[in-house]
Amino acid sequence: MRLSPTPRAAALLALVACSALVLPAALAVLAALALLAAIVYDARSVPDPGLRRDVSQVLSRGVRQPLTITAEAPGPALQVRQPAPGGLAVEPAEGDGGLDAELLPIARGRHTLPGFGSRVEGSLGLAARYPEPGGGTEVDVYPDLPNARRLALAVRRGRLGDPGLRALGPLGLGTEFESIREYSPDDDIRRVNWRATARMGRPMSNEFRLDQDRDVLCLIDAGRLMAAPLGDRSRLDASLDAVTAVALVADELSDRCGGLVFDSRIRRKLEPRRGGGRGLIRALHTEQPSGEDSDYELAFRSLGATKRALVLVFSDLIDATAARSLIAAVPMLARRHAVAVVTPLDPDIDLAAHRAPRAATDAYRMVAALDVLEARAGAAARLRSAGAVVVEAPPSALAGAAVRAYVRAKLRARL
Incomplete structure (x- = not known):
């Protein structure tokens, strides 16, 4: 004192x-x-x-x-x-x-x-x-846990809003029949059991259980491109926000969750296991982008002969060379697994491409932004042709988009 x-x-x-x-x-x-x-x-x-x-x-x-x-x-x-x-x-x-x-x-x-x-x-x-x-x-300091918890709760309650994807209901539209219950206004029309409705005199719905105990693998690119800023965060920050949401939803749905962090080498690998989402979040929250180029082929080969899984690759398509490397490596993964490439959109590039120019520099910026968007759209199209689902969204919406892609894969029995 x-x-x-x-x-x-x-x-x-x-x-x-x-x-x-x-x-x-x-x-x-x-x-x-x-x-x-x-x-x-x-x-x-x-x-x-x-x-x-x-x-x-x-x-x-x-x-x-x-x-x-x-x-x-x-x-x-x-x-x-x-x-x-x-x-x-x-x-x-x-x-x-x-x-x-x-x-x-x-x-x-x-x-x-x-x-x-x-x-x-x-x-x-x-x-x-x-x-x-x-x-x-x-x-x-972890990624965005509150938003991840909200998404996990929405999946549990069947309130995951999505254009083109109706409310899932408490259990969802899986492939295993569970029970018959009274119709809810949020139910998909495909749930209605017309025979039970006629017999009971009131609308009745089929309840299906989502398939459980599936493998979900998050492959996180931590190379130099992921250090680029996106507003108040980096591309890796946006990706880890989405990984956190997917991990909590995987625990909620009783799937096995694992992950892998890579750049030019394998930096961290966690094998999928039941309840592994929270462990994955704890393990990844200190990861930072490096200054090295990412080796997608090395990352994909490191998965080994694991059984069929949903593999979500969190990377960026902004660089043409890196995108070509990713496109070349995806087929080896898509032959065995359901693959989704999750990539954040840059709102600044989108704004520059669509805002009316007021000066010559604005026009140059618009042309450059349009070139970037065109190259990105081409890379996304080639990834889809290679067998991957491409998930694109602004940083603030990327977690929700990744969770919806995961749930869609379960609903369509792709796992």
Whole structure:
């Protein structure tokens, strides 16, 4: 703990020193001693505020969480400041009498939130106490967990909205008959059991159970292209948001979930297992893009002779050379597995391609953007011809699009 005089004490000491020019020396010395005694008394009487910090140690990138620093003896003389490392932001960072702030995780991974600083003045305002800052707190910043949980809940309740895909119902349109129940307004018309409806005198629906215990593999490209920004996130951030949603839905549907992270080498591999989605999320949240080109053929061959699975490849089609490499490697995967290539769209490129130019530079930008979109559309068409489903969506919608592709594959018995 550190103690120091306040600006008020310094001003009074300066005033006493100046008064020595006009007051008798003995009186000036007495005044100085009295002031020093008051400073010492005030310093010794400064209370320990008893500060405590409350913050979650499990965070999601871009999702604000409360951070509070409370005192057993709050008061206006107490000031608190919370510093933050580069991957986190605290708003506001300072407060009087305590701190009621929001912690904004900016970057995925593991971060150390430093101890907070505090300053408390004595009742006379002559001395201040600086309690020792508390130790740092390790926090883990994951991809977008709240959105992933919402999607998993929507699948469980059969409320996964999708143009062209009606509500699934609590169990879905699988291939295994489960039971007959009363018709719900959200039911697909194909569920209606007309014989049971005629017999019961009210609409009745068939209930089918989604096939379970299937393998779902997420192959995550962590090469140099995935470091490119997409608004407030990188391409890898957007992909891992989608992987997180797919992993939680796989656990919800009792499928076996696994994953593989690659660039020019295999960086991490998790074999598919029941309930493996949460383990996959924990394992991947610290992954960052490298500066290396990605070897798709190596990644696909590393799957080995696993049984038929839904393989979701999370990559980007923005680079023509990389897209050609991906297109060349997909057939070896599609011969054995159901393959979906999940790739984020860049809203800035789409905007540049469709916004009316106001200057020559805007026209050049439009032409370049149109070329990129044309090349991307061609790559997507060739991937479809090679046997893959291509899932494209803006970063904020990519998780939902990936989950819908996964559920469609189950409904169509592609696994």
